[in-house]
Amino acid sequence: MAREFQRGHKAKISDLTPGTDLYVGVQISAPGLSFDISCFGLDADERLSDDRYFVFFNQPKSPEESIQLLGAQAGDTESFRVTLDRLPAHIHRLSFTATVDGAGDMSQIGPGYIRIVAGGEEVVRYAFTGAEFSTERAVMLGDFYLKGVWRFAAVGQGFDGGLDALLKNFGGEVAEEEPAPQQPPQAVPGFAPPAAPAPAAAPPPFGVPAAPPAPQAGRPPQPAPGFGAPAPADPQVHSAPTIAAPMTPPVGTVPPQAPPPSYGQPPQQPQFGQIPGPPAGQVPPAPPAAYGQQPAPYGVPGVPQGVPQGVPQTGPGLQAALQPYKELPTGQRWTPQNQQLMRVDLAMGGTSVLARQGSMVMYQGKVDFGYKGAGFSGRIVGNATGQEMQLMRCSGRGQVFLAEGGAHLHPIELQGDAICVSAENVLAFDESLQHEVRRIEGHGIPGGALFTMQFQGTGTVVVKTHGTPVVLPVTPTTFADSNAVVAWSAASQVILSSQVRLRRNAYPGHSGETVNLQFRGAPGNFVVVQPYEV
Numbered sequence: 001m002a003r004e005f006q007r008g009h010k011a012k013i014s015d016l017t018p019g020t021d022l023y024v025g026v027q028i029s030a031p032g033l034s035f036d037i038s039c040f041g042l043d044a045d046e047r048l049s050d051d052r053y054f055v056f057f058n059q060p061k062s063p064e065e066s067i068q069l070l071g072a073q074a075g076d077t078e079s080f081r082v083t084l085d086r087l088p089a090h091i092h093r094l095s096f097t098a099t100v101d102g103a104g105d106m107s108q109i110g111p112g113y114i115r116i117v118a119g120g121e122e123v124v125r126y127a128f129t130g131a132e133f134s135t136e137r138a139v140m141l142g143d144f145y146l147k148g149v150w151r152f153a154a155v156g157q158g159f160d161g162g163l164d165a166l167l168k169n170f171g172g173e174v175a176e177e178e179p180a181p182q183q184p185p186q187a188v189p190g191f192a193p194p195a196a197p198a199p200a201a202a203p204p205p206f207g208v209p210a211a212p213p214a215p216q217a218g219r220p221p222q223p224a225p226g227f228g229a230p231a232p233a234d235p236q237v238h239s240a241p242t243i244a245a246p247m248t249p250p251v252g253t254v255p256p257q258a259p260p261p262s263y264g265q266p267p268q269q270p271q272f273g274q275i276p277g278p279p280a281g282q283v284p285p286a287p288p289a290a291y292g293q294q295p296a297p298y299g300v301p302g303v304p305q306g307v308p309q310g311v312p313q314t315g316p317g318l319q320a321a322l323q324p325y326k327e328l329p330t331g332q333r334w335t336p337q338n339q340q341l342m343r344v345d346l347a348m349g350g351t352s353v354l355a356r357q358g359s360m361v362m363y364q365g366k367v368d369f370g371y372k373g374a375g376f377s378g379r380i381v382g383n384a385t386g387q388e389m390q391l392m393r394c395s396g397r398g399q400v401f402l403a404e405g406g407a408h409l410h411p412i413e414l415q416g417d418a419i420c421v422s423a424e425n426v427l428a429f430d431e432s433l434q435h436e437v438r439r440i441e442g443h444g445i446p447g448g449a450l451f452t453m454q455f456q457g458t459g460t461v462v463v464k465t466h467g468t469p470v471v472l473p474v475t476p477t478t479f480a481d482s483n484a485v486v487a488w489s490a491a492s493q494v495i496l497s498s499q500v501r502l503r504r505n506a507y508p509g510h511s512g513e514t515v516n517l518q519f520r521g522a523p524g525n526f527v528v529v530q531p532y533e534v
Contacts, residue, residue: 002115005126005154008333008349010415013084013150017118020084020150024096025076026141028112030130033104036163037078039067040170042093047171053091054172055080056163067094076115084150093145095155095170099138099163106133106158114141116152126154133158138166153332157347334411334460342402342409342462344394344428351459352395355402355428365398389423389453393431402428407464418456418490421463425486430459440494440517454490463487466532474525479516487528492521 003016013020026037041053041062048054053062060069066086070079082094096114100106109130116124126142133139136158143153159166328337333348344353346367354372372391394400403409404427412419420438429435438454455461465486472478474492488494495518519527 002122003124005124007154007156010151010153016123019118022082023117024080024082025115026078027076028098028109030108034101035098036101037098039080040095041091043090044092051172093143095143096141106136106139128156136160137162339408340403340406343399345399347397352393352431353428354391354431355394357390357392359402359404360400361403362401363398367396367398367400369394410463411460412463413460415458418454419487420452420454420490421487423453425463427462427464429461433457433459465530467530469528469530471526471528474519474521476520478519480527480529482517484529485517486530489525492519492525494519
């Protein structure tokens with residue numbers, strides 16, 4: 001039975017089907033509109049570094065045929081064959097997109113879907129409608145992406161530009177169309193018998209996933225295919241405008257004005273970045289001539305007449321300097337921009353985000369920020385346990401950038417499992433996650449840190465640390481300083497281990513390590529420790 005995905009849902013391919021030879025079908029239509037349905041093969045940086053892996057109507061397959069465009073069949077507007085185990089190592093993501101060819105936008109489309117079929121049986125389907133979009137001319141439907149193993153994500157994100165803008169966003173180049181050369185007049189053909197018709201091409205071994213067409217007379221029906229099903233599309237990303245670098249010096253530098261030419265010398269050529277003539281309608285005064293020299297007359301070709309003031313200068317130097325800090329392309333709901341800055345796309349997943357109050361540093365789009373109270377009982381529990389979180393709710397259709405105090409940020413994706421994190425180390429999390437205060441077994445831990453927060457469900461929690469943490473497997477002899485522990489797997493058993501019950505440095509020769517946490521659990525459990533003590 002096929003699984004029904006909603007926008008933002010993800011799953012391992014191995015959880016959907018054991019096969020790797022998959023059929024991807026897309027159904028999208030609107031009265032009076034036509035669509036281009038494509039597949040982008042992206043590298044680890046989510047860039048189209050090899051344009052041979054842009055599979056579309058004009059390039060129907062990749063070099064080794066791991067991605068093939070099959071055309072309309074089995075009720076699908078367009079279909080693909082994807083053989084995951086034949087993809088080259090540099091391909092880390094396959095993004096399936098649909099763009100409007102001509103006038104119109106995605107709000108006009110009727111109900112559509114992207115689906116995956118394996119062995120002739122549909123295993124997953126993500127359905128969408130035009131009501132989810134407005135003026136977008138492209139939509140990223142679904143992704144196959146490599147994260148340890150191949151996974152599938154239902155994206156359903158609109159994109160303002162068309163196919164050209166989408167191609168530029170993934171780092172590709174749009175070829176300029178050259179005018180067709182004029183052909184000499186053709187000679188009138190003479191009489192000749194018609195050529196024999198070419199034999200019909202044999203059908204490809206790849207078959208239609210569902211409801212195959214009736215077999216032709218005299219030919220046996222083709223066997224059902226043994227590959228997979230349609231896959232969801234890629235999430236929304238922002239189109240990066242193409243910037244043409246003007247020929248000006250780096251920002252902050254103003255080219256010096258050239259002195260007037262000496263008597264008998266040819267006029268000088270304008271320097272790099274200077275404007276050879278004055279602004280239209282203005283006659284600047286000629287610069288004073290040096291002793292023994294004649295002033296350069298206005299209008300002499302090649303003599304610079306000054307540099308306009310107040311005009312912002314941009315050039316290759318500035319563009320190159322800012323390139324490492326550009327917003328990173330995103331195919332996920334949560335995307336680290338660097339070690340200290342996290343971006344969340346609220347339009348993906350369909351749920352709000354709860355973040356620490358004051359952690360927003362910038363946002364784009366239509367975003368609403370509201371106070372998230374814990375309720376009377378929640379405040380009582382938070383004050384009593386030290387696990388109170390002052391939160392705000394971020395909702396809408398936009399992107400929010402979060403940071404706090406230069407701390408390192410780490411998104412942890414939960415898929416039905418649980419993790420324990422101290423409230424002090426939580427920056428933000430999906431509101432779909434369940435969270436509650438959990439007691440640590442033991443007595444006498446200093447500072448009241450006898451409790452922690454447990455997060456469980458499907459979603460992401462962003463943990464902040466001082467410096468780069470280390471993740472250790474839990475063994476019977478795993479101990480950690482209670483002031484340095486950040487998080488641990490919820491299945492671990494945590495016991496307080498206290499060597500002495502005096503304050504640190506209470507007497508000469510004391511080690512300063514009074515209270516530790518001992519972790520126990522089955523293989524697979526872990527503890528996260530930061531190189532910092534609170």
